[in-house]
């Protein structure tokens with residue numbers, strides 16, 4: 001699959017980032033031990049030189065894993081030497097690139113998980129990445145009850161959108177600016193598997209009235225009839241998870257769907273996807289807690305699932321109806337597709353040089369997703385964080401939260 005990279009490549013590429021943008025720039029006379037790595041492990045930075053083809057990364061049999069690990073150790077030790085020997089003003093210059101490199105590595109840690117899942121899913125042995133944790137989940141009961149879906153109303157408001165400059169943010173989260181957000185309603189929780197099955201069983205995939213033209217074309221070309229990793233056996237839906245092949249739990253948030261499917265589902269449900277501004281406004285009042293990668297579930301959980309630790313405050317109890325009127329799971333579990341095209345905020349300019357290629361050049365033909373997933377690090381996400389993918393991509397933990405216009 002052209003979007004999926006081998007684990008070894010992620011390990012070497014995140015190291016290449018530090019070598020290219022810090023060591024080669026700030027260490028006088030620095031010479032790469034293996035110059036060819038610059039070609040193999042450059043992802044998409046044209047200003048940094050030629051690169052290996054993304055869709056052929058699976059063919060890189062050399063370096064081996066242990067050679068890639070040696071590369072990491074070598075670059076780490078050069079970075080250590082640089083940081084312990086450079087003066088304050090040089091350190092000021094290096095710091096933002098170093099911090100960007102660390103956040104970049106966190107993004108690849110998420111990709112490591114989704115890419116391993118995709119590779120394992122091709123194998124009829126359905127390898128288990130991590131045994132199912134009991135107690136942390138909704139115990140994976142197919143057909144178990146989900147919390148009722150409600151909509152919360154928001155009044156029209158002029159809202160500050162974008163990062164306020166405190167701490168790290170990617171350049172695409174700014175400049176902070178004011179946006180008029182007309183009145184809207186937002187669903188209290190993401191759409192569940194059970195709700196999505198109703199769409200599937202209502203022949204949702206073959207009813208053109210719900211689909212964007214490009215979406216229906218993709219459905220027909222790819223022969224989609226359910227989310228990625230789902231398979232039907234003897235009339236029941238199963239899905240491949242990082243804990244192996246399991247019956248689809250109707251109460252869990254639906255995931256591994258494209259923008260096209262999210263949009264079609266919303267149309268079928270008489271709703272729509274939120275804009276990223278609506279989402280950001282609503283998220284202002286939500287705690288940034290949820291099922292992130294630190295909980296090591298590697299799978300979204302049902303909204304009412306109860307467990308200790310990080311999940312406890314992010315979930316609602318089926319016994320307390322008033323709690324169902326709050327937004328839950330805005331963070332973690334599944335990235336939420338918005339209907340906003342990934343485009344620059346007013347006044348945005350990509351930085352000069354190769355690092356300016358990090359975000360800005362992708363602002364075309366992609367949609368924004370918000371909130372992070374069960375594969376995202378808690379320390380990586382922000383209310384202003386803008387993830388983005390092309391509308392046909394399904395291998396990330398992407399899901400749906402519905403919105404509505406006022407009656």
Ligand SMILES: [Fe+2]
Nearest residue numbers: 013043104108
């Ligand atoms: Fe990268």
